[in-house]
Amino acid sequence: MIAPILPTYNRAPLTFTSGEGSWLVEADGRRFLDLGAGIAVNALGHAHPALVAALTGQANALWHVSNLYNIPAQQRLAEMLVDKTFADTVFFTNSGTESCELAVKMARKYWYDKGQPDRTGIITYSNSFHGRSSAGIAAAGSEKMTKGFGPLLPGFIHLEFGDLTATEAAMDDSVAAVLIEPIQGEGGIRSVSDDDLRALRALCDTHGVLLILDEVQCGMGRTGKLFAHEWAGVTPNIMMVAKGIGGGFPLGAVLATEDAASGMTAGTHGSTYGGNPLACAVGAKVMEIIADEVFLAEVGRKAGLFRQKLEGLVASHPEVFEEVRGAGLMLGLKCKVANSDLVKAGFDQGLLTVPAADNVIRLLPALNIPDADIGAAVDKLDAAARQF
Numbered sequence: 001m002i003a004p005i006l007p008t009y010n011r012a013p014l015t016f017t018s019g020e021g022s023w024l025v026e027a028d029g030r031r032f033l034d035l036g037a038g039i040a041v042n043a044l045g046h047a048h049p050a051l052v053a054a055l056t057g058q059a060n061a062l063w064h065v066s067n068l069y070n071i072p073a074q075q076r077l078a079e080m081l082v083d084k085t086f087a088d089t090v091f092f093t094n095s096g097t098e099s100c101e102l103a104v105k106m107a108r109k110y111w112y113d114k115g116q117p118d119r120t121g122i123i124t125y126s127n128s129f130h131g132r133s134s135a136g137i138a139a140a141g142s143e144k145m146t147k148g149f150g151p152l153l154p155g156f157i158h159l160e161f162g163d164l165t166a167t168e169a170a171m172d173d174s175v176a177a178v179l180i181e182p183i184q185g186e187g188g189i190r191s192v193s194d195d196d197l198r199a200l201r202a203l204c205d206t207h208g209v210l211l212i213l214d215e216v217q218c219g220m221g222r223t224g225k226l227f228a229h230e231w232a233g234v235t236p237n238i239m240m241v242a243k244g245i246g247g248g249f250p251l252g253a254v255l256a257t258e259d260a261a262s263g264m265t266a267g268t269h270g271s272t273y274g275g276n277p278l279a280c281a282v283g284a285k286v287m288e289i290i291a292d293e294v295f296l297a298e299v300g301r302k303a304g305l306f307r308q309k310l311e312g313l314v315a316s317h318p319e320v321f322e323e324v325r326g327a328g329l330m331l332g333l334k335c336k337v338a339n340s341d342l343v344k345a346g347f348d349q350g351l352l353t354v355p356a357a358d359n360v361i362r363l364l365p366a367l368n369i370p371d372a373d374i375g376a377a378v379d380k381l382d383a384a385a386r387q388f
């Protein structure tokens with residue numbers, strides 16, 4: 001008999017009843033150090049007092065009005081995002097995959113309105129992840145996500161991740177946009193180098209193609225800058241955001257330049273929940289905390305500390321680990337043993353990590369993880385590695 005919950009998830013046999021900072025607690029009091037943060041969502045840890053206050057304050061005033069009316073918290077968050085990024089305008093969604101839907105629609109509508117309605121192609125890359133909607137799975141293109149769900153949304157051109165030569169060869173007047181994650185999350189913490197991101201930007205400029213960055217996982221301070229592309233000193237035309245921006249409350253966004261967004265006039269897109277007062281009250285507080293330069297510098301310092309300890313861990317367990325990957329607090333350990341076994345060995349030590357493709361375990365702690373918890377995490381990883 002089918003379970004009451006549609007059986008699409010492989011869940012670990014763990015049930016948490018409360019959380020505090022970087023820790024999750026089971027009903028019997030057993031504590032787990034959380035290096036998954038709800039898959040890079042709880043960017044400020046669990047039960048952050050300022051976020052709890054923002055949410056309960058809004059909950060006591062007003063939950064939902066729809067986008068038929070003005071939403072002050074949405075306005076405030078949009079202004080903060082515009083102020084701190086390349087973007088001139090923001091649309092709020094509830095998830096990463098909804099941000100993908102709009103990014104694709106926006107790019108196609110852009111060219112339609114410029115008198116090039118056949119310019120609909122979107123170049124995407126192997127091992128990418130853009131969510132589970134019809135556009136998201138068609139964009140990623142992997143058999144694992146698409147098999148049985150045809151006919152797929154057409155127009156995606158799938159290339160090898162990081163292959164700039166193939167990208168240049170694919171650029172013709174049917175291409176609307178390039179869509180890429182600056183650091184692949186689900187794909188195994190694989191980064192586009194700063195040089196390659198600059199080269200990709202230049203290629204897009206040469207061919208008049210829009211650049212869409214998926215910063216759903218790598219954005220919102222995760223790399224030590226507000227958005228990962230800032231390290232390369234280039235900007236996209238359109239950017240997808242979600243995960244960390246809500247700090248645990250469902251919220252996503254599409255950021256765009258005025259030009260890239262020019263096709264999206266009144267009535268061309270919408271969302272009942274998108275930019276809801278509760279989500280935006282939390283999001284505005286998250287943004288206020290994370291966009292602060294002092295906070296971001298701290299993320300960079302913690303990341304340096306964590307990385308140094310992880311390099312030591314890899315060196316002392318050469319039979320278990322191959323290398324440390326990633327940037328900032330978006331780190332991966334490429335394993336030599338099965339990554340799923342290592343995740344399980346972590347559970348036994350009271351440690352939560354997240355598996356990814358390419359036999360990697362992801363370490364995506366809260367951005368404000370205390371230094372002592374970084375030390376404890378590496379001790380637990382060391383104890384887990386000793387089990388092999």
Ligand SMILES: *Cc1c(COP(=O)(O)O)cnc(C)c1O
Pocket residue numbers: 094095096097098129130131132181185186214215216217218242243
């Ligand atoms: C998680 C993720 C998505 C999808 O986000 P959902 O909120 O699960 O729809 C899209 N892109 C990237 C890079 C992600 O990590």
